[in-house]
Amino acid sequence: MGKGVVLVVDDEAPIRDILGFYLKRAGYQVLMAGNGVQALDEMSRLQPDLIISDLRMPEMAGDELCKRVKGAPETQDTYFIIVSALDGTASRIGGLSIGADDMISKPFHAQEVLAKVDSAFRLIGMQKEIKRQNRELSAFQGRVEAELALAARLQMGLLPSLPGEIRGAKYTHRYLPAEGIGGDIYTIAPLEDGLIGLMIADVSGHGVSAALISAMVKTSFENHIRLSRDPLAWALGMNRDLCRSTLDDQFATAWLGCLNPTTHVLTHVVAGHPPPIRVRQGSRGGLHQPELLQGKGFMLGLDESLPFSLHEGQVLPGDRLVLYTDGLVEVEREDRSMLGDEGLLKLCAELPETADEAADFLVGRARELNAPVPFHDDVTLVVFDRFS
Amino acid sequence: MLNIQTRQEGSASVVSIQGKVNFEVTAQLRDVIRDTVTTHQPKLLVINLEGVSFIDSSGLGLLVAARNSVDKSGGKLHLCTLPAPVKKTFDQTNLTNYFSIFATEQDALRGA
Numbered sequence: 001m002g003k004g005v006v007l008v009v010d011d012e013a014p015i016r017d018i019l020g021f022y023l024k025r026a027g028y029q030v031l032m033a034g035n036g037v038q039a040l041d042e043m044s045r046l047q048p049d050l051i052i053s054d055l056r057m058p059e060m061a062g063d064e065l066c067k068r069v070k071g072a073p074e075t076q077d078t079y080f081i082i083v084s085a086l087d088g089t090a091s092r093i094g095g096l097s098i099g100a101d102d103m104i105s106k107p108f109h110a111q112e113v114l115a116k117v118d119s120a121f122r123l124i125g126m127q128k129e130i131k132r133q134n135r136e137l138s139a140f141q142g143r144v145e146a147e148l149a150l151a152a153r154l155q156m157g158l159l160p161s162l163p164g165e166i167r168g169a170k171y172t173h174r175y176l177p178a179e180g181i182g183g184d185i186y187t188i189a190p191l192e193d194g195l196i197g198l199m200i201a202d203v204s205g206h207g208v209s210a211a212l213i214s215a216m217v218k219t220s221f222e223n224h225i226r227l228s229r230d231p232l233a234w235a236l237g238m239n240r241d242l243c244r245s246t247l248d249d250q251f252a253t254a255w256l257g258c259l260n261p262t263t264h265v266l267t268h269v270v271a272g273h274p275p276p277i278r279v280r281q282g283s284r285g286g287l288h289q290p291e292l293l294q295g296k297g298f299m300l301g302l303d304e305s306l307p308f309s310l311h312e313g314q315v316l317p318g319d320r321l322v323l324y325t326d327g328l329v330e331v332e333r334e335d336r337s338m339l340g341d342e343g344l345l346k347l348c349a350e351l352p353e354t355a356d357e358a359a360d361f362l363v364g365r366a367r368e369l370n371a372p373v374p375f376h377d378d379v380t381l382v383v384f385d386r387f388s
Numbered sequence: 389m390l391n392i393q394t395r396q397e398g399s400a401s402v403v404s405i406q407g408k409v410n411f412e413v414t415a416q417l418r419d420v421i422r423d424t425v426t427t428h429q430p431k432l433l434v435i436n437l438e439g440v441s442f443i444d445s446s447g448l449g450l451l452v453a454a455r456n457s458v459d460k461s462g463g464k465l466h467l468c469t470l471p472a473p474v475k476k477t478f479d480q481t482n483l484t485n486y487f488s489i490f491a492t493e494q495d496a497l498r499g500a
């Protein structure tokens with residue numbers, strides 16, 4: 001194999017011969033053609049890396065040949081040098097504007113042509129290398145994206161299936177991860193004695209590591225609700241689990257609740273998470289006075305020795321609970337303001353009737369109020385309605 | 389935009405932060421705090437949050453990690469001058485009781 005394939009196109013045989021002589025001596029494989037038509041014919045047999053073409057030729061001139069070569073996807077990367085008797089900047093720009101990569105003016109020195117060809121081949125070599133690396137990167141990126149898409153589907157599988165119904169209540173969610181997969185998770189699970197366990201959590205950070213921890217949070221929750229009916233015990237247990245399995249600055253905010261549908265008592269623990277909003281008799285929509293459930297506490301996974309506190313409230317038949325993660329309300333708008341818990345509370349004052357309509361309304365309004373700034377953190381919203 | 393300044397006050401290091409502390413800047417801030425702790429091994433690390441307009445959960449995580457690393461090297465972490473929005477975040481997460489928080493930088497340095 002030589003250094004590469006050069007196609008010399010010129011209607012004057014002596015010029016072809018002299019260029020051919022020098023190029024062959026320099027180690028190139030040389031093809032010859034007397035005009036554009038012949039050149040295309042040659043190219044159908046062997047694809048050159050570089051074409052040196054005269055501009056003025058019978059049958060098909062150099063500019064037309066250049067347009068065709070640069071216009072066809074399979075030949076567009078061929079390096080094209082136009083040789084022209086029309087000297088000066090105007091013809092130079094003309095040649096480059098039709099897509100040629102370089103120009104040589106007649107009369108030329110064979111050594112000058114050779115130097116240009118050598119330098120062109122260095123460029124061609126680099127371009128090939130870049131393309132090869134680009135292909136590898138694209139392939140790698142494709143694999144990573146496919147993996148992430150699969151992980152995202154798996155993560156969706158961790159969420160409760162919709163429409164959700166449990167012991168005299170129905171619920172729905174909107175889950176919008178920031179990067180395909182996210183660190184938000186929630187679950188609603190039946191407990192012994194007809195109780196309902198509720199959990200929503202937001203793992204610090206987003207992306208793959210947050211998603212892994214969110215799966216751990218869910219597993220930990222499911223383990224602890226089997227052992228006890230006390231959200232305080234759940235919080236302590238989950239805190240211990242997370243402290244032992246995460247890095248120093250990784251943690252999860254969470255809200256854990258246990259609802260007794262018979263006594264309507266909700267016991268709950270706020271672990272660094274925005275408390276849910278309760279809308280009294282809100283499950284039928286309309287105008288109401290929503291309120292934030294009271295309580296505060298440390299997030300999970302900071303320190304094993306931290307205490308948590310249990311709060312108690314009431315969720316009556318017909319009441320609506322709105323659970324959410326801070327990604328919904330903490331978007332800094334162009335005027336630097338944020339929707340915040342208070343803003344969301346106001347939006348909850350008049351919600352549509354069904355849980356699905358209410359969820360769409362809240363996400364839609366939050367988006368409108370933040371526009372044009374998009375959500376940039378994981379966003380999870382759960383609307384939980386007790387039947388009247 | 390995050391602006392971080394560090395200085396030494398005797399055996400104490402002071403890190404002053406200005407701007408929004410969120411996911412995008414925590415790596416930068418983590419490096420500064422780690423460098424300060426390893427270079428000076430301060431008895432007292434004061435983080436001044438006066439210029440912080442907003443702190444998200446990854447920022448809180450960073451402060452917790454800072455407290456842990458200072459604890460391990462036998463030092464103390466004091467936070468000071470929390471603006472109202474930051475204080476609210478701390479209250480909500482009970483972190484007000486987790487960190488030693490002071491009204492002014494002088495108080496934080498004195499440890500009073």
